[in-house]
Amino acid sequence: MRPSARPRRSALYMPASNARAVAKARALDCDVVILDLEDAVLPEAKNLAREAAVRALAEGGFGRRELVVRVNAIDTPWGRADLAAIAAAGPDAILVPKVRGPADVEAYDAALAGAPAHTGLWAMVETVQAVPRLDAIAQTSTATRLCALVMGVNDLAREMGARQSPERTPFHAAFSLAVSAARAHGLAILDGVHNEIDDLAALVAVCRQGVEFGFDGKSLIHPSHLEICNRVFSPSAEDVAWARKVIAAFEAPENAGKGALALDGRLVELLHRDQAIKLLAIPEALT
Numbered sequence: 001m002r003p004s005a006r007p008r009r010s011a012l013y014m015p016a017s018n019a020r021a022v023a024k025a026r027a028l029d030c031d032v033v034i035l036d037l038e039d040a041v042l043p044e045a046k047n048l049a050r051e052a053a054v055r056a057l058a059e060g061g062f063g064r065r066e067l068v069v070r071v072n073a074i075d076t077p078w079g080r081a082d083l084a085a086i087a088a089a090g091p092d093a094i095l096v097p098k099v100r101g102p103a104d105v106e107a108y109d110a111a112l113a114g115a116p117a118h119t120g121l122w123a124m125v126e127t128v129q130a131v132p133r134l135d136a137i138a139q140t141s142t143a144t145r146l147c148a149l150v151m152g153v154n155d156l157a158r159e160m161g162a163r164q165s166p167e168r169t170p171f172h173a174a175f176s177l178a179v180s181a182a183r184a185h186g187l188a189i190l191d192g193v194h195n196e197i198d199d200l201a202a203l204v205a206v207c208r209q210g211v212e213f214g215f216d217g218k219s220l221i222h223p224s225h226l227e228i229c230n231r232v233f234s235p236s237a238e239d240v241a242w243a244r245k246v247i248a249a250f251e252a253p254e255n256a257g258k259g260a261l262a263l264d265g266r267l268v269e270l271l272h273r274d275q276a277i278k279l280l281a282i283p284e285a286l287t
Helices: 019-025 043-059 079-089 102-111 131-142 153-160 169-184 200-213 223-232 237-251 270-286
Strands: 010-015 032-036 066-070 093-096 120-125 146-151 188-191 217-220 260-263 266-269
Touching: 010 019, 010 066, 010 223, 019 043, 032 043, 043 066, 043 079, 079 093, 079 102, 093 102, 093 146, 102 120, 102 131, 120 131, 131 146, 131 169, 146 169, 153 169, 169 188, 169 200, 188 200, 200 217, 200 223, 217 223, 237 260, 237 266, 237 270, 266 270
Parallel strands: 010 032, 010 217, 032 066, 066 093, 093 120, 120 146, 146 188, 188 217
Antiparallel strands: 260 266
């Protein structure tokens, strides 16, 4: 399975156990809703949260939003039941935590054998074991449902013993490796959450940093972050105009067969045309 061109600028976690939050998610301006059975749900509420997620999937009403459920790890008391129930309910994707290597992806994929064909597998990148194995993890996509990676910086910081500075310097290597692995194997990839709910200036900065690293979008924990995240991860009007100009130049009859052109004093190659086509997929999908 491969990710579609649908936008994934913002992926909002909502605790599946909170009926009001789930209802609210149906009207929020997010590209992805992640119903959470893991971190956001207390142990005594896990079974009820699973049942609530299944009901939400059956009721629908999420519109264009991609609907994903994050389950508990397969080796927890709730993991197997989560996977069986959510696979049968058929969301757009199932997000699995604590992946350490390719064998974990394969185990989760086997557990989802009964899920509908459209249900993809997303994997959290949040363990120190996963970081040096990211290419091998992403490569499993050739034989599994894996179609997206999601950074889990909080857990990764805990395992590394690293501090989460505003610059996120300790995690730059992991970000680069994860994005490179995703691109090498055609996967979508999302940046991790921003913990400081009220520090919107810092959110702008980390969203811009995420764009620089090449992430498709960002996972979020609060609806107040949606506007900033959507704006920063969307192409600007200037970017869209330039992309259309590049595509038009290569489509002009006089440039047929050319691999490089001079356009407004800049050298553009076929790779720039391909980048322009990919950039335009986001605004086109939102219209």
